Each structure stands twice: as structure tokens, then as C-alpha cells.
Amino acid sequence: MWIESIIMPREDDSAPYVPAPQRDRRSGLPVAMAESRRLRDAVQSFVSAHDLSDGVKWLSEPGILPLLTIHCTDFALTKLREATDFVVGCAAPIDAYPALVGTHGPMAAELLGTTAPSLERRCV
Known part of the structure; x- marks a missing residue:
């Protein structure tokens, strides 16, 4: 995977924090x-x-x-x-990404819940 x-x-955390002076970016x-x-x-x-x-x-x-x-x-x-x-x-x-961005599959259906059928109708 x-x-x-x-x-x-x-x-390096050994030195105390000192803000940098203003300078040209x-x-x-x-x-x-x-x-x-x-x-x-x-x-x-x-x-x-x-x-x-x-x-x-x-x-x-x-x-x-x-x-x-x-x-x-x-x-x-x-x-x-x-x-x-x-x-x-x-x-x-990385294997988790396709399930989250896809429109089909068990994880996408759980995330969308009851709004999934109405979204699918709009996309068709």
C-alpha cells in the first residue's frame, strides 16, 4: 500500500525565537x-x-x-x-482517495446518505 x-x-529548538526583520520579499x-x-x-x-x-x-x-x-x-x-x-x-x-472522490461505492453512498439519489438525478 x-x-x-x-x-x-x-x-533547531535550542535557540530562542527572534522575529526576522522586515525585508523585501x-x-x-x-x-x-x-x-x-x-x-x-x-x-x-x-x-x-x-x-x-x-x-x-x-x-x-x-x-x-x-x-x-x-x-x-x-x-x-x-x-x-x-x-x-x-x-x-x-x-x-493513497488507496483511500478513490473511495472518497468517486460517486459510486459503499463509502461514497454512506457519506452522501439520503441525498445521493437526488444528486444522481441532477448529474444524469
Whole structure:
């Protein structure tokens, strides 16, 4: 079973919080994108170093936020959570998505309840 997970860099809690000074946001964008790229490189190197390539189906591209989405197996998720460079959370098993978004099936009927027949009539 594939699991969708969220990965973020681990924060250092040893220093007290100091708000950042106001600055031009345009100069912060390249820095944020570089941090996101470093996070993705760290995750990729961890996956290859621990031979988890078969347990990872998909890894999102870096963006503005230092945040990645990964589709992996339960074993790979357990190993990624042991890493010290980043924090890994779990969103949901990917198998759960089709049942929630589909219009047919036992779960969709339970969620829609008595409104399902009226919705089906409108869609036809």
C-alpha cells in the first residue's frame, strides 16, 4: 500500500525565537527555493543511501515552501521518520482517495446518505 506523506526540514529548538526583520520579499524567494531544493536533495540522498528506491513511488518537485510530498510504502515511511534532517508526517493511504472522490461505492453512498439519489438525478 502506498502512503502519501509530508516532509519538512527539522527545526533547531535550542535557540530562542527572534522575529526576522522586515525585508523585501523578492530577495527571499531565491533563498526559499534554494532551501526547498536542499530539502529535496537531502531526502533523495537519504532514500538512495538507505536503499529505499523501491519503496518510493513519487517525490514532489521543490517549490517556494520547504515542503515535499512523497508517496511511499509503510517501511519507507518508518525509515524516513528515523532521519534527523527532516520531519515526516503521514497524510493518508493513497488507496483511500478513490473511495472518497468517486460517486459510486459503499463509502461514497454512506457519506452522501439520503441525498445521493437526488444528486444522481441532477448529474444524469
